[in-house]
Amino acid sequence: MINGTNRPRKLAVMGGAYGNLAALEKCVADAAEMHADLKAFTGDSIGCCGHSNEVVAMIRDGFDLFVAGNHEQQAVAGSKSCGCGYSSAEDEKISCEAFELATSGLSDEARGFLATWPNEQIIELEGGRVLLCHGSPGYTSEFLYEAELDDLRLEAWLDRFDVRCFVCTHSGLPFVRRLADGRFAVNCGVVGKPDHDGDPAVHYAFIDLPATGEPSIEIRRISYDQEGWARKMESAGISPVFVEPVRTGVWTTGVASLPASERFRWLRTSMTQRTDWRPEFLDPNHWRRTLADFRALGLVSDAEIEEALSLLDPAFPFFAQLRVADSVHLHVKVDNVDDLPFSEIVALGTQAENARPGYIKYPFPGGINLIFSSIPIAEEDQLSEPRPSKPFVDHFGIDLRRETGLVRALFEDTPSVARRAGWPSKSQGGGGRQVFCCHSTVAEKYWVYPPPKGSRWTRPLEFAYGPLEISQEMNGGDLRPIDPRHPAAGSFACPPPAH
Numbered sequence: 107m108i109n110g111t112n113r114p115r116k117l118a119v120m121g122g123a124y125g126n127l128a129a130l131e132k133c134v135a136d137a138a139e140m141h142a143d144l145k146a147f148t149g150d151s152i153g154c155c156g157h158s159n160e161v162v163a164m165i166r167d168g169f170d171l172f173v174a175g176n177h178e179q180q181a182v183a184g185s186k187s188c189g190c191g192y193s194s195a196e197d198e199k200i201s202c203e204a205f206e207l208a209t210s211g212l213s214d215e216a217r218g219f220l221a222t223w224p225n226e227q228i229i230e231l232e233g234g235r236v237l238l239c240h241g242s243p244g245y246t247s248e249f250l251y252e253a254e255l256d257d258l259r260l261e262a263w264l265d266r267f268d269v270r271c272f273v274c275t276h277s278g279l280p281f282v283r284r285l286a287d288g289r290f291a292v293n294c295g296v297v298g299k300p301d302h303d304g305d306p307a308v309h310y311a312f313i314d315l316p317a318t319g320e321p322s323i324e325i326r327r328i329s330y331d332q333e334g335w336a337r338k339m340e341s342a343g344i345s346p347v348f349v350e351p352v353r354t355g356v357w358t359t360g361v362a363s364l365p366a367s368e369r370f371r372w373l374r375t376s377m378t379q380r381t382d383w384r385p386e387f388l389d390p391n392h393w394r395r396t397l398a399d400f401r402a403l404g405l406v407s408d409a410e411i412e413e414a415l416s417l418l419d420p421a422f423p424f425f426a427q428l429r430v431a432d433s434v435h436l437h438v439k440v441d442n443v444d445d446l447p448f449s450e451i452v453a454l455g456t457q458a459e460n461a462r463p464g465y466i467k468y469p470f471p472g473g474i475n476l477i478f479s480s481i482p483i484a485e486e487d488q489l490s491e492p493r494p495s496k497p498f499v500d501h502f503g504i505d506l507r508r509e510t511g512l513v514r515a516l517f518e519d520t521p522s523v524a525r526r527a528g529w530p531s532k533s534q535g536g537g538g539r540q541v542f543c544c545h546s547t548v549a550e551k552y553w554v555y556p557p558p559k560g561s562r563w564t565r566p567l568e569f570a571y572g573p574l575e576i577s578q579e580m581n582g583g584d585l586r587p588i589d590p591r592h593p594a595a596g597s598f599a600c601p602p603p604a605h
């Protein structure tokens with residue numbers, strides 16, 4: 107207690123420990139060095155890092171004020187679900203796995219302590235009243251993102267609770283929002299995982315609210331031994347999906363549920379000075395070698411090779427998607443698949459995959475696959491107008507096979523990236539309307555078509571999400587949609603279903 111008001115002035119607020127003992131310890135030590143008068147923990151003590159009883163004990167010893175998060179509420183209720191409220195089903199599933207890990211060994215004593223935490227509370231500092239909450243004032247599981255927080259809503263909350271500010275957590279993305287009248291809102295971030303910006307550091311909020319003068323509101327960025335902690339998680343048998351973000355600072359899950367404005371935080375390099383912007387699984391050297399071999403067999407041209415390689419250029423509008431792709435295929439139209447030089451191709455170090463009449467696929471190292479077909483595969487094949495002379499590359503296919511939150515988010519962003527870059531796009535399969543036109547609900551795809559002139563990219567691109575669907579291009583139903591700008595584009599649509 108600092109002066110005549112007998113009230114504290116400096117408040118440290120932490121949330122979202124998720125069992126990360128190493129990070130929490132470092133943050134608590136930092137708050138002590140900063141001479142915090144009070145330390146508040148605003149929920150989600152337990153989670154994907156396991157170590158639940160230890161983290162609850164550390165919080166009981168290290169903090170003065172507690173607010174329940176969704177993890178505490180659900181653990182106390184004996185629920186199997188984390189109650190995070192993710193909008194993406196993939197995110198919710200993985201998050202619930204983490205929650206099961208967190209609660210399976212939770213002691214009755216720890217659970218009893220968590221049951222005493224209120225859903226929110228107000229603390230009076232020298233410079234005003236502060237509301238501590240988990241998601242948003244009044245809503246434990248609401249994700250508050252700065253880009254979506256309007257000032258009118260913020261003012262209404264502050265009026266309702268008669269406070270100068272509120273501090274929340276839950277989303278994992280810290281921010282400070284100040285109003286013109288001196289009131290403000292803070293998301294303290296989380297101490298248990300980084301904020302998806304490619305830097306493994308974690309965050310908490312430090313607020314100095316003096317009786318007079320300007321308040322100081324700071325998001326503290328705390329580095330710790332994340333590698334040591336990641337190894338501890340591994341030796342406790344915790345899944346790589348939870349360990350990887352601790353190491354890399356990039357989320358593997360929760361990304362599809364973020365607003366579009368926040369999904370790409372990790373691609374801003376200012377925090378990390380990362381220069382290794384090469385694709386994760388695609389290797390240009392292998393591509394060059396394989397494509398040169400097919401050039402020698404007369405099956406691809408120099409221009410097609412150049413266009414394939416230009417997909418790996420960071421200037422390519424869909425580079426973020428290429429960066430996480432498992433493989434890319436060139437779909438080459440030939441007069442007759444049966445006339446291919448099979449033994450020469452196999453001598454290049456491959457085995458045919460998915461060979462069917464009029465269709466064959468050859469996978470190669472470095473994530474480059476060649477598909478040859480002589481059956482109709484595109485809507486253009488049903489028109490009478492001439493197509494290029496064969497062989498020619500009909501399209502490039504980008505395979506986004508891993509069903510992680512990050513890959514899902516990048517897949518979902520494909521049409522909006524296309525729109526901004528001036529490429530038309532079309533969805534196929536999944537929940538899209540076009541599913542009526544197809545024989546079956548196959549893999550979810552987006553097709554994008556390059557701008558008409560002056561582009562290095564001239565062919566349609568196929569973005570396919572999810573594990574390989576063997577049947578997808580063989581049943582004759584799922585033709586590649588024609589460029590939506592083509593005059594015949596409307597003529598392939600199925601009639602609307604009968605009423």
Ligand SMILES: [Fe+2]
Binds near residue numbers: 175190240
């Ligand atoms: Fe939460």
Ligand SMILES: [Fe+2]
Binds near residue numbers: 435501502503568
């Ligand atoms: Fe394809």
